[in-house]
Protein backbone atom coordinates (compact mmCIF):
# COMPACT_ATOMS: atom_id res chain seq x y z
CA UNK A 1 0.00 0.00 0.00
CA UNK A 2 1.30 3.44 -0.90
CA UNK A 3 2.09 5.80 1.96
CA UNK A 4 1.69 8.78 -0.32
CA UNK A 5 -0.61 11.46 1.08
CA UNK A 6 -2.89 13.46 -1.21
CA UNK A 7 -5.11 16.53 -0.73
CA UNK A 8 -8.24 15.93 -2.77
CA UNK A 9 -10.94 17.06 -0.34
CA UNK A 10 -11.05 19.07 2.87
CA UNK A 11 -11.52 15.83 4.80
CA UNK A 12 -8.12 14.50 3.71
CA UNK A 13 -6.57 16.36 6.66
CA UNK A 14 -7.63 15.34 10.16
CA UNK A 15 -8.42 18.24 12.51
CA UNK A 16 -4.94 17.93 14.08
CA UNK A 17 -3.27 17.80 10.65
CA UNK A 18 -5.21 20.80 9.38
CA UNK A 19 -4.12 22.76 12.45
CA UNK A 20 -0.47 21.82 11.86
CA UNK A 21 -0.65 22.86 8.21
CA UNK A 22 -2.12 26.22 9.25
CA UNK A 23 0.66 26.66 11.85
CA UNK A 24 3.20 25.92 9.14
CA UNK A 25 1.54 28.40 6.78
CA UNK A 26 1.68 31.12 9.45
CA UNK A 27 5.37 30.39 10.10
CA UNK A 28 6.15 30.48 6.39
CA UNK A 29 4.29 33.77 6.04
CA UNK A 30 6.29 35.21 8.96
CA UNK A 31 9.42 34.00 7.12
CA UNK A 32 10.49 31.89 10.07
CA UNK A 33 10.59 28.70 8.07
CA UNK A 34 13.04 28.39 5.19
CA UNK A 35 12.72 24.68 4.38
CA UNK A 36 12.81 23.96 0.63
CA UNK A 37 11.35 20.47 0.00
CA UNK A 38 11.65 20.89 -3.79
CA UNK A 39 15.32 22.00 -3.72
CA UNK A 40 17.24 20.69 -6.70
CA UNK A 41 15.11 22.08 -8.25
CA UNK A 42 12.51 19.34 -8.43
CA UNK A 43 9.56 19.93 -10.75
CA UNK A 44 5.92 20.34 -9.71
CA UNK A 45 3.36 19.93 -12.52
CA UNK A 46 0.28 22.15 -12.28
CA UNK A 47 -2.54 21.34 -14.73
CA UNK A 48 -5.48 23.60 -15.54
CA UNK A 49 -8.65 22.32 -17.22
CA UNK A 50 -10.40 25.55 -16.13
CA UNK A 51 -9.20 29.15 -16.11
CA UNK A 52 -7.40 30.71 -13.11
CA UNK A 53 -5.55 33.77 -11.89
CA UNK A 54 -4.93 33.27 -8.14
CA UNK A 55 -4.37 29.51 -8.20
CA UNK A 56 -2.03 29.69 -11.18
CA UNK A 57 0.10 32.51 -9.81
CA UNK A 58 0.10 31.37 -6.17
CA UNK A 59 1.20 27.85 -7.05
CA UNK A 60 3.91 29.16 -9.39
CA UNK A 61 5.22 31.56 -6.73
CA UNK A 62 4.93 29.04 -3.90
CA UNK A 63 6.69 26.22 -5.76
CA UNK A 64 9.54 28.58 -6.67
CA UNK A 65 9.81 29.76 -3.04
CA UNK A 66 10.06 26.10 -1.96
CA UNK A 67 13.11 25.69 -4.21
CA UNK A 68 11.21 23.93 -7.00
CA UNK A 69 10.50 24.44 -10.67
CA UNK A 70 6.81 25.04 -11.51
CA UNK A 71 5.54 23.53 -14.77
CA UNK A 72 2.16 25.09 -15.57
CA UNK A 73 0.18 23.21 -18.25
CA UNK A 74 -3.20 24.15 -19.78
CA UNK A 75 -5.45 21.23 -20.72
CA UNK A 76 -5.41 22.15 -24.39
CA UNK A 77 -1.62 21.66 -24.37
CA UNK A 78 -1.54 18.15 -22.88
CA UNK A 79 -2.99 14.66 -23.32
CA UNK A 80 -4.27 14.58 -19.75
CA UNK A 81 -7.87 13.41 -19.54
CA UNK A 82 -8.39 12.89 -23.25
CA UNK A 83 -5.75 10.93 -25.13
CA UNK A 84 -4.83 8.35 -22.48
CA UNK A 85 -6.20 7.11 -19.20
CA UNK A 86 -5.63 9.28 -16.17
CA UNK A 87 -3.98 6.23 -14.58
CA UNK A 88 -1.37 6.13 -17.36
CA UNK A 89 -0.75 9.89 -17.05
CA UNK A 90 -0.34 9.53 -13.28
CA UNK A 91 2.28 6.79 -13.58
CA UNK A 92 4.24 8.77 -16.16
CA UNK A 93 4.08 12.04 -14.21
CA UNK A 94 5.10 10.43 -10.90
CA UNK A 95 8.39 9.37 -12.50
CA UNK A 96 9.12 12.95 -13.56
CA UNK A 97 7.76 15.35 -10.96
CA UNK A 98 7.55 15.61 -7.16
CA UNK A 99 3.93 16.74 -6.85
CA UNK A 100 0.93 16.92 -9.20
CA UNK A 101 -1.53 19.82 -8.83
CA UNK A 102 -4.71 19.70 -10.93
CA UNK A 103 -7.70 22.02 -11.45
CA UNK A 104 -10.37 19.99 -13.19
CA UNK A 105 -14.09 19.20 -13.44
CA UNK A 106 -14.81 15.71 -12.06
CA UNK A 107 -13.58 14.72 -8.60
CA UNK A 108 -13.32 11.15 -9.93
CA UNK A 109 -10.44 12.24 -12.19
CA UNK A 110 -8.46 13.45 -9.18
CA UNK A 111 -9.22 10.21 -7.37
CA UNK A 112 -7.94 8.16 -10.32
CA UNK A 113 -4.82 10.31 -10.50
CA UNK A 114 -4.12 9.88 -6.78
CA UNK A 115 -4.79 6.14 -6.84
CA UNK A 116 -2.06 5.73 -9.46
CA UNK A 117 0.49 8.28 -8.25
CA UNK A 118 3.44 7.73 -5.92
CA UNK A 119 3.79 11.51 -5.47
CA UNK A 120 1.22 13.77 -3.77
CA UNK A 121 -1.77 14.93 -5.83
CA UNK A 122 -3.41 18.24 -4.87
CA UNK A 123 -6.90 19.40 -5.88
CA UNK A 124 -6.59 22.96 -7.18
CA UNK A 125 -10.44 23.12 -7.54
CA UNK A 126 -12.89 20.59 -8.89
CA UNK A 127 -16.65 20.75 -9.39
CA UNK A 128 -17.01 19.45 -5.83
CA UNK A 129 -14.29 21.05 -3.67
CA UNK A 130 -11.70 23.84 -3.44
CA UNK A 131 -9.65 22.69 -0.42
CA UNK A 132 -6.56 24.86 -1.04
CA UNK A 133 -8.79 27.94 -0.94
CA UNK A 134 -10.13 26.87 2.44
CA UNK A 135 -6.64 26.58 3.94
CA UNK A 136 -6.05 30.19 2.88
CA UNK A 137 -9.44 31.24 4.25
CA UNK A 138 -8.87 29.57 7.62
CA UNK A 139 -5.42 31.15 7.87
CA UNK A 140 -7.10 34.52 7.23
CA UNK A 141 -9.72 33.86 9.93
CA UNK A 142 -6.95 32.94 12.40
CA UNK A 143 -5.09 36.16 11.58
CA UNK A 144 -8.12 38.40 12.07
CA UNK A 145 -9.92 36.53 14.87
CA UNK A 146 -7.03 34.78 16.63
CA UNK A 147 -8.72 31.36 16.35
CA UNK A 148 -11.16 29.30 14.35
CA UNK A 149 -12.74 26.93 16.89
CA UNK A 150 -16.03 28.17 18.30
CA UNK A 151 -16.56 30.90 15.70
CA UNK A 152 -19.70 31.01 13.57
CA UNK A 153 -19.05 31.07 9.82
CA UNK A 154 -22.00 31.74 7.50
CA UNK A 155 -22.00 31.01 3.77
CA UNK A 156 -24.73 32.57 1.61
CA UNK A 157 -25.54 31.85 -2.03
CA UNK A 158 -25.04 28.87 -4.31
CA UNK A 159 -24.84 26.28 -1.58
CA UNK A 160 -24.48 23.31 -3.90
CA UNK A 161 -21.14 24.35 -5.32
CA UNK A 162 -17.50 23.52 -4.60
CA UNK A 163 -16.95 26.45 -2.21
CA UNK A 164 -20.04 25.65 -0.11
CA UNK A 165 -18.89 22.03 0.26
CA UNK A 166 -15.39 23.09 1.21
CA UNK A 167 -16.54 25.76 3.68
CA UNK A 168 -18.71 23.18 5.36
CA UNK A 169 -16.10 20.41 5.58
CA UNK A 170 -13.02 22.52 6.31
CA UNK A 171 -14.96 24.80 8.66
CA UNK A 172 -16.16 22.00 10.93
CA UNK A 173 -12.70 20.40 10.76
CA UNK A 174 -11.44 23.67 12.27
CA UNK A 175 -14.08 23.44 15.02
CA UNK A 176 -16.31 26.16 13.58
CA UNK A 177 -20.09 26.41 13.66
CA UNK A 178 -20.87 26.47 9.95
CA UNK A 179 -24.21 27.69 8.62
CA UNK A 180 -24.97 27.31 4.93
CA UNK A 181 -27.92 29.24 3.45
CA UNK A 182 -29.25 28.95 -0.08
CA UNK A 183 -32.48 28.28 -1.98
CA UNK A 184 -34.18 24.90 -2.02
CA UNK A 185 -32.51 22.69 -4.62
CA UNK A 186 -29.15 24.46 -4.24
CA UNK A 187 -28.07 23.14 -0.85
CA UNK A 188 -25.26 20.66 -0.04
CA UNK A 189 -25.97 16.99 -0.74
CA UNK A 190 -27.05 14.63 2.03
CA UNK A 191 -23.68 12.88 1.72
CA UNK A 192 -21.70 16.10 2.31
CA UNK A 193 -23.92 17.10 5.23
CA UNK A 194 -23.52 13.68 6.86
CA UNK A 195 -19.73 13.81 6.47
CA UNK A 196 -19.66 17.32 7.94
CA UNK A 197 -21.77 16.24 10.92
CA UNK A 198 -19.43 13.35 11.71
CA UNK A 199 -16.42 15.70 11.58
CA UNK A 200 -18.24 18.31 13.69
CA UNK A 201 -18.89 15.77 16.43
CA UNK A 202 -15.14 15.19 16.58
CA UNK A 203 -14.20 18.88 16.85
CA UNK A 204 -17.09 20.53 18.71
CA UNK A 205 -18.19 22.36 15.58
CA UNK A 206 -21.72 22.25 14.22
CA UNK A 207 -23.68 22.29 10.97
CA UNK A 208 -26.81 24.27 10.04
CA UNK A 209 -28.28 24.04 6.55
CA UNK A 210 -31.13 26.47 5.88
CA UNK A 211 -33.02 28.44 3.25
CA UNK A 212 -33.33 31.37 5.70
CA UNK A 213 -30.44 33.80 5.11
CA UNK A 214 -31.47 36.19 7.89
CA UNK A 215 -31.60 33.41 10.49
CA UNK A 216 -28.23 32.08 9.33
CA UNK A 217 -26.57 35.49 9.64
CA UNK A 218 -27.54 36.10 13.26
CA UNK A 219 -24.39 36.79 15.31
CA UNK A 220 -22.05 35.56 12.57
CA UNK A 221 -18.30 36.08 13.13
CA UNK A 222 -17.34 35.31 9.53
CA UNK A 223 -19.55 35.90 6.47
CA UNK A 224 -18.58 34.24 3.20
CA UNK A 225 -19.95 33.90 -0.30
CA UNK A 226 -18.92 32.85 -3.80
CA UNK A 227 -19.96 33.51 -7.37
CA UNK A 228 -23.45 32.38 -8.37
CA UNK A 229 -22.06 31.27 -11.75
CA UNK A 230 -19.22 28.79 -11.36
CA UNK A 231 -16.88 27.77 -14.16
CA UNK A 232 -18.78 25.44 -16.49
CA UNK A 233 -22.18 27.07 -15.65
CA UNK A 234 -21.83 30.08 -17.95
CA UNK A 235 -24.87 29.01 -20.05
CA UNK A 236 -27.06 29.33 -16.94
CA UNK A 237 -25.77 32.81 -16.07
CA UNK A 238 -28.99 34.80 -16.54
CA UNK A 239 -31.14 32.33 -14.57
CA UNK A 240 -28.54 31.99 -11.81
CA UNK A 241 -28.23 35.73 -11.36
CA UNK A 242 -31.94 35.76 -10.40
CA UNK A 243 -31.99 32.53 -8.43
CA UNK A 244 -29.81 33.65 -5.53
CA UNK A 245 -30.85 37.32 -5.10
CA UNK A 246 -32.17 36.73 -1.57
CA UNK A 247 -28.72 35.47 -0.53
CA UNK A 248 -26.55 38.45 -1.49
CA UNK A 249 -23.95 39.69 0.99
CA UNK A 250 -24.78 43.40 1.13
CA UNK A 251 -24.97 46.11 3.80
CA UNK A 252 -28.45 44.95 4.90
CA UNK A 253 -27.25 41.39 5.36
CA UNK A 254 -24.15 42.52 7.27
CA UNK A 255 -26.36 44.34 9.83
CA UNK A 256 -27.51 40.89 11.01
CA UNK A 257 -23.97 39.63 11.64
CA UNK A 258 -21.80 40.70 14.57
CA UNK A 259 -20.49 44.27 14.29
CA UNK A 260 -16.93 42.96 14.06
CA UNK A 261 -17.68 40.19 11.56
CA UNK A 262 -15.20 39.75 8.74
CA UNK A 263 -16.11 39.04 5.12
CA UNK A 264 -14.35 36.56 2.85
CA UNK A 265 -14.75 35.84 -0.86
CA UNK A 266 -12.41 33.54 -2.77
CA UNK A 267 -12.57 35.87 -5.81
CA UNK A 268 -13.16 36.51 -8.64
CA UNK A 269 -16.26 38.43 -7.45
CA UNK A 270 -19.22 39.85 -9.35
CA UNK A 271 -19.85 43.10 -7.49
CA UNK A 272 -23.59 43.79 -7.29
CA UNK A 273 -24.56 40.13 -7.45
CA UNK A 274 -23.33 37.75 -4.71
CA UNK A 275 -21.64 40.65 -2.87
CA UNK A 276 -22.14 44.41 -3.03
CA UNK A 277 -19.23 46.69 -3.89
CA UNK A 278 -19.86 48.48 -0.58
CA UNK A 279 -19.17 45.29 1.40
CA UNK A 280 -16.39 43.89 -0.80
CA UNK A 281 -14.48 47.17 -0.69
CA UNK A 282 -15.52 48.04 2.88
CA UNK A 283 -13.75 47.81 6.24
CA UNK A 284 -15.03 44.33 7.15
CA UNK A 285 -13.65 42.77 3.97
CA UNK A 286 -10.39 40.82 4.22
CA UNK A 287 -10.46 39.42 0.69
CA UNK A 288 -7.00 40.59 -0.35
CA UNK A 289 -5.37 39.08 2.76
CA UNK A 290 -7.27 35.94 1.82
CA UNK A 291 -5.92 36.03 -1.74
CA UNK A 292 -2.33 36.53 -0.54
CA UNK A 293 -2.74 33.64 1.87
CA UNK A 294 -3.15 31.24 -1.04
CA UNK A 295 0.64 31.36 -1.46
CA UNK A 296 1.43 30.69 2.21
CA UNK A 297 -1.24 28.01 2.65
CA UNK A 298 -0.20 26.14 -0.49
CA UNK A 299 3.49 26.27 0.45
CA UNK A 300 2.46 24.69 3.74
CA UNK A 301 0.30 21.92 2.27
CA UNK A 302 2.92 21.05 -0.38
CA UNK A 303 5.63 20.84 2.30
CA UNK A 304 3.44 18.86 4.68
CA UNK A 305 2.44 16.34 1.99
CA UNK A 306 6.05 15.82 0.92
CA UNK A 307 7.14 15.14 4.49
CA UNK A 308 4.08 13.04 5.39
CA UNK A 309 4.67 10.96 2.24
CA UNK A 310 8.31 10.33 3.16
CA UNK A 311 9.53 12.25 0.11
CA UNK A 312 11.23 15.02 2.11
CA UNK A 313 12.61 15.11 5.63
CA UNK A 314 12.24 17.93 8.09
CA UNK A 315 12.06 17.47 11.87
CA UNK A 316 9.83 20.51 12.26
CA UNK A 317 7.01 18.90 10.25
CA UNK A 318 5.57 15.73 11.79
Ligand code: CP
Nearest residue numbers: 052053054055266267
Ligand atom coordinates in the same frame (compact mmCIF):
# COMPACT_ATOMS: atom_id res chain seq x y z
N1 CP B 1 -10.04 31.79 -5.91
C1 CP B 1 -9.50 31.19 -6.98
O1 CP B 1 -9.27 29.97 -7.02
O2 CP B 1 -9.21 32.05 -8.00
P1 CP B 1 -8.73 31.67 -9.46
O3 CP B 1 -9.91 31.01 -10.16
O4 CP B 1 -8.35 32.97 -10.09
O5 CP B 1 -7.59 30.71 -9.37
Ligand code: NVA
Nearest residue numbers: 161163230231266267
Ligand atom coordinates in the same frame (compact mmCIF):
# COMPACT_ATOMS: atom_id res chain seq x y z
N1 NVA C 1 -17.26 28.30 -7.45
C1 NVA C 1 -16.27 28.97 -8.28
C2 NVA C 1 -15.00 29.19 -7.54
C3 NVA C 1 -13.96 29.97 -8.29
C4 NVA C 1 -12.66 30.10 -7.57
C5 NVA C 1 -16.04 28.16 -9.54
O1 NVA C 1 -15.95 26.93 -9.45
O2 NVA C 1 -15.95 28.75 -10.61
